[in-house]
Amino acid sequence: MDHLDTRAVWAGEQAELAHRGTQVPVQHSIAFGYEGVDDWLAVALGDAPGDIYSRNTNPTVRAFERKVADLEGAEHAIGFASGMAAVSNALLTLLAPGTRVVSVKDTYGGTNQLFIDILPRQQIDVDLRDTTDHEAIEQAIARGCDVLYLETPTNPTLKVVDIASLTAAAHERGAVVIVDNTFATPINQQPLALGADLVVHSASKFLGGHADALGGALAGRRDLVERVYHFREITGAALGPRDAYMLLRGMKTLALRIERQNASALRIAAWLAAHSGVEDVFYPGLASDPGHAIAARQMTGFGGMLSFSLHGGFDAVRAMLPRLRLAHRAANLGAVETIVGIPATTSHVECTAEERAAMGIPEALVRLSVGIEHADDLIADLAQALA
Numbered sequence: 001m002d003h004l005d006t007r008a009v010w011a012g013e014q015a016e017l018a019h020r021g022t023q024v025p026v027q028h029s030i031a032f033g034y035e036g037v038d039d040w041l042a043v044a045l046g047d048a049p050g051d052i053y054s055r056n057t058n059p060t061v062r063a064f065e066r067k068v069a070d071l072e073g074a075e076h077a078i079g080f081a082s083g084m085a086a087v088s089n090a091l092l093t094l095l096a097p098g099t100r101v102v103s104v105k106d107t108y109g110g111t112n113q114l115f116i117d118i119l120p121r122q123q124i125d126v127d128l129r130d131t132t133d134h135e136a137i138e139q140a141i142a143r144g145c146d147v148l149y150l151e152t153p154t155n156p157t158l159k160v161v162d163i164a165s166l167t168a169a170a171h172e173r174g175a176v177v178i179v180d181n182t183f184a185t186p187i188n189q190q191p192l193a194l195g196a197d198l199v200v201h202s203a204s205k206f207l208g209g210h211a212d213a214l215g216g217a218l219a220g221r222r223d224l225v226e227r228v229y230h231f232r233e234i235t236g237a238a239l240g241p242r243d244a245y246m247l248l249r250g251m252k253t254l255a256l257r258i259e260r261q262n263a264s265a266l267r268i269a270a271w272l273a274a275h276s277g278v279e280d281v282f283y284p285g286l287a288s289d290p291g292h293a294i295a296a297r298q299m300t301g302f303g304g305m306l307s308f309s310l311h312g313g314f315d316a317v318r319a320m321l322p323r324l325r326l327a328h329r330a331a332n333l334g335a336v337e338t339i340v341g342i343p344a345t346t347s348h349v350e351c352t353a354e355e356r357a358a359m360g361i362p363e364a365l366v367r368l369s370v371g372i373e374h375a376d377d378l379i380a381d382l383a384q385a386l387a
């Protein structure tokens with residue numbers, strides 16, 4: 001089981017198979033019964049394997065958690081009801097009044113709301129720096145840092161952050177480093193191998209891959225993941241067994257899907273960059289992209305996400321989007337179907353126009369989540385929509 005492709009198929013499942021089934025069953029039971037009080041107590045105290053109550057642990061969810069841990073090369077992983085549940089539970093566990101978190105300005109919209117609203121209300125010092133200004137981020141870390149929170153490539157402008165060098169700077173200050181690996185997936189980027197302590201995911205995106213199950217995951221150092229697990233036991237942000245099953249099934253094809261999406265996105269980005277109607281293309285796989293050198297160092301593929309802006313501003317976007325035949329106009333990403341969106345209704349729906357402008361997100365930006373369709377068909381569709 002050396003290769004990620006193989007592990008995506010097999011990892012995490014064996015211990016939860018039942019009744020000779022080859023697929024992990026969906027365990028809908030909320031509670032797990034014990035005849036003897038001693039057996040029950042041993043499980044409750046963590047001295048024996050088993051489950052007590054599904055808000056805390058559940059066999060189907062555990063298979064999902066083990067697959068995520070395996071693919072991220074993590075000691076441990078836990079599931080969440082959504083990506084935002086994973087992000088917020090991790091940050092609220094590791095931060096307390098008087099502590100300090102350093103991050104970048106263009107994190108995912110919901111994460112940004114935590115940084116600008118919820119965490120400051122807990123008397124947590126939040127220092128957000130320009131995503132591509134590594135010196136400024138290092139200066140913020142040097143002022144004191146309990147948590148360094150990174151997202152790369154970013155949503156929606158695909159900026160790239162140097163995980164290894166910023167992690168080294170944060171570790172010198174004794175900080176915990178969290179990386180949102182939603183866009184890259186463990187197939188394209190392994191933040192823990194680059195030194196990070198924790199990885200978070202919106203499993204609703206590429207991990208699940210079919211836009212039909214909501215979930216999140218946190219993977220990494222066992223002691224840290226266990227602290228967040230005990231917090232989640234109380235906040236109750238647990239992943240449901242049916243969603244866990246859907247995510248587990250989706251993850252079996254993760255490597256196949258990402259391979260196709262990497263190749264198609266690169267072709268489409270290059271095609272868009274040469275199109276006269278296109279103003280700018282944001283994709284770290286393009287040699288001309290400002291993040292290309294770092295991305296080439298820390299990623300094994302550049303991912304299925306890209307964005308572009310059009311000459312003619314928002315009116316041009318408004319005219320083009322409805323003409324696309326091979327794309328859902330919707331607020332998600334990472335599915336087998338191609339999806340287009342604009343920041344105001346997708347990644348940064350939680351933000352005001354002023355907040356988006358402050359984050360450097362053009363209002364005429366189109367975000368493209370490249371699906372697994374044939375790239376020739378996707379390019380032909382873009383061509384007719386831009387014509």
Ligand SMILES: *Cc1c(COP(=O)(O)O)cnc(C)c1O
Nearest residue numbers: 082083084108155182202204215
């Ligand atoms: C979607 C997303 C999230 C939030 O995930 P949900 O499952 O929608 O809660 C967090 N980070 C990134 C990068 C995302 O794209």
